[in-house]
Every structure is written in C-alpha cells, then in structure tokens.
Amino acid sequence: MDQITTNKAIKLGKSGGIQLHSELKIRNFKRVFTEPKETIRANQKIDEVDDQKQEKEAYESDKTDESDESDESDDDAPEEDNIGSGKKIADNILQEQLKIENDQKLILKDKRRLINEKFKKQQEDKQLKLEEKEKENKKKLVSIASIDNEIPDFLPEELLESAAQSSLDINNEISKKKKNGNLGKNDNSSKNSFTGKHIKLDQIDIEDLKKIKQKIKAKNLKKLKKRNQKTIKRGPVKVTVLSNTRTNNLIAPSSEKIIQEKNKWLKRKVLGKSGRF
Structure with missing residues (x-):
C-alpha cells in the first residue's frame, strides 16, 4: 500500500503533493488505534524521511522536465528563425519583381510619349505644307481670275x-476672193499670224503680257x-x-436606230453567223 501511494505521488509531482499528505494523515490515524506510541513515533520519522526523499525526487524530476522543455523550445527556435528568414527572402523577391514591373511601365510610357510627339510633329508639318500649297493655289487662282473677270x-x-x-x-x-482667185500669199500670212507661238517666260516684257x-x-x-x-x-x-x-444631242435616239445597231453587232462578220439569236 505504501509503495503504491509513493509511486503515485512521484508521478504527480508538485500537483500531487496535497494528495500525498492527506494519505499519510489517514495512515497515521489508523496506526494510533493499532500500534503503541514508540512504534508510531519511529514510523512517523521514517515516513517523514520518506516524504523528504519523495519531495526531493519530485523536485528533481520537475527540474528535468523543465530542462527537457527548454531543450525542446531551443530545438524549435531555429525552425522559427528559418521561417522568418524565408519570409524576408520572399518579401525581397516580391519587391524586386514590383520594381522591375514599374521600370518596364515607365519605359513603355516614355516610348509612347515619344511616338505621340513624333506623330504630332508629322501632322503639323503636313498641315503647314497643305496651307502653303493652298496659298500658292489661291494666288494662282487670283491671277487667273483677274484676267477672267475682265470678261x-x-x-x-x-x-x-x-x-x-x-x-x-x-x-x-474670203469666199469672194476664192471665187475670183485673188487669195494670195499675203492673205495666208495674215491667217498664220494668228497661230500660237512658243514663248519663254524669261523673254516676256510688259508689251508681251498685254x-x-x-x-x-x-x-x-x-x-x-x-x-x-x-x-x-x-x-x-x-x-x-x-x-x-x-438640245438635239440631249434627245434620246429613236428605237429603230437602236435596233439597227443591235442587229449589226449581233450579225458581225467576225462571228460568221447570219441568223439572229
């Protein structure tokens, strides 16, 4: 009985200290009625020594448990450190990727801006050229209109x-002269005088312009x-x-004319057919 109770107390440790004391009191109380006083005292001393031993053992066992737990916690610590370092590395990689993406976006933005500027310049140059052409054409039209407006x-x-x-x-x-035969060389020369001549722009004077x-x-x-x-x-x-x-040209041709032309086309010599289709 005593050995069983002591083993239970050692297993319980600090938490089982109260139970151990209560069991000892009950046991001592039983001995009062059965054994003499001297034996009771001797037994009490033995029990006290046993109790002290048990308490020491329990204390040492608790210490060993705490040391084991601390060792386990020390073993777990490097794992936590590894996890923390892994997270940091992952965060650094993500930040680098974001940086690269932002740089690429900025490069694309600059390219688009340059393309737009180039396109705007081209459009402006085109517009200027068109305006210059329009001005030249207007000048030409004005010079021609100044001559045409006189009539x-x-x-x-x-x-x-x-x-x-x-x-x-x-x-x-002219018809009378032809009949009489008086149409001479002078008349022909007078006719030819009205024909066009090749004129160079460098040789034009004010009189020529008139x-x-x-x-x-x-x-x-x-x-x-x-x-x-x-x-x-x-x-x-x-x-x-x-x-x-x-008005004669605008009037539609008669149906007979159209039929004749159609028949001519259908009976043409190239086909070598005389009959109608």
Missing part, C-alpha cells in the same frame, strides 16, 4: 450680234459665242434656254 460670263446680245456679223463679213470676203491678255480675252469671247445661251426672266428667277445644237 463677263454672259455678254450682252448687241455685242454678240456685232461679233457674229463681223465674222460673217470676213467669211464672205498681247497675251488680249489673246486670252479673244479665246474667252469665242467660248461665249459657242455657248450662245439666252437668259429669260421669269419673275424673280433667271432661266437659261439651251441652243438647238445642244
């Missing part, structure tokens, strides 16, 4: 009639004669009547 688009009827009459008179005179302007005027007059359009006022609107020559 109106629609001449008065009296002027047209007089010009037509003068042309008829000239034609009549002659050129006169020739341009004459050409414009001829064009206006060919038009021979009439304007009629119908209330607030001006109506232009077409000449007979133009």
Whole structure:
C-alpha cells in the first residue's frame, strides 16, 4: 500500500503533493488505534524521511522536465528563425519583381510619349505644307481670275450680234476672193499670224503680257459665242434656254436606230453567223 501511494505521488509531482499528505494523515490515524506510541513515533520519522526523499525526487524530476522543455523550445527556435528568414527572402523577391514591373511601365510610357510627339510633329508639318500649297493655289487662282473677270460670263446680245456679223463679213470676203482667185500669199500670212507661238517666260516684257491678255480675252469671247445661251426672266428667277445644237444631242435616239445597231453587232462578220439569236 505504501509503495503504491509513493509511486503515485512521484508521478504527480508538485500537483500531487496535497494528495500525498492527506494519505499519510489517514495512515497515521489508523496506526494510533493499532500500534503503541514508540512504534508510531519511529514510523512517523521514517515516513517523514520518506516524504523528504519523495519531495526531493519530485523536485528533481520537475527540474528535468523543465530542462527537457527548454531543450525542446531551443530545438524549435531555429525552425522559427528559418521561417522568418524565408519570409524576408520572399518579401525581397516580391519587391524586386514590383520594381522591375514599374521600370518596364515607365519605359513603355516614355516610348509612347515619344511616338505621340513624333506623330504630332508629322501632322503639323503636313498641315503647314497643305496651307502653303493652298496659298500658292489661291494666288494662282487670283491671277487667273483677274484676267477672267475682265470678261463677263454672259455678254450682252448687241455685242454678240456685232461679233457674229463681223465674222460673217470676213467669211464672205474670203469666199469672194476664192471665187475670183485673188487669195494670195499675203492673205495666208495674215491667217498664220494668228497661230500660237512658243514663248519663254524669261523673254516676256510688259508689251508681251498685254498681247497675251488680249489673246486670252479673244479665246474667252469665242467660248461665249459657242455657248450662245439666252437668259429669260421669269419673275424673280433667271432661266437659261439651251441652243438647238445642244438640245438635239440631249434627245434620246429613236428605237429603230437602236435596233439597227443591235442587229449589226449581233450579225458581225467576225462571228460568221447570219441568223439572229
């Protein structure tokens, strides 16, 4: 019985100290009624020595347990250090990756900015060239318009009639001379004098410019004669009547003409067929 209780007390350690004392008291109380006083005292001393031994053993066992726990904690510490260092390395790698990505983004941004600037410059240069061309064209148009504006688009009827009459008179005179055989070399030379000549721009003088302007005027007059359009006022609107020559061209051809042309095409010699399709 005593050995069992002591073993239990050693296993429990500090926490089992209270149980051990309670068991000893019960045991001593039983001995009072059974054994004499001397034996009881001797037994009590033995029990006290045993108790002291047990307490020492329990204390030493607790110390050994604590030392084992401290050793285990020391063994665990390097693992925690390794985990901490691994986390730091991972964080450093992530930071480096983020840095690289940011640098790449900045490089791309700079490239795009340079491309946009280049494109803007090209567009501006294009626009300047177009504006210069437009200015040159406007100058040319103004110089041409200054000559054309001297002659109106629609001449008065009296002027047209007089010009037509003068042309008829000239034609009549030429026909009479042809009939009489009096058309000489001088007349041919007078005709050829109106033909065009090759003129260099370096050799042009003020007098030559005047002659050129006169020739341009004459050409414009001829064009206006060919038009021979009439304007009629119908209330607030001006109506232009077409000449007979133009109206004939505008009328659609007759159906017989179209059929004849179609038959000619279908019965052409290249095919070598006489019948219709």
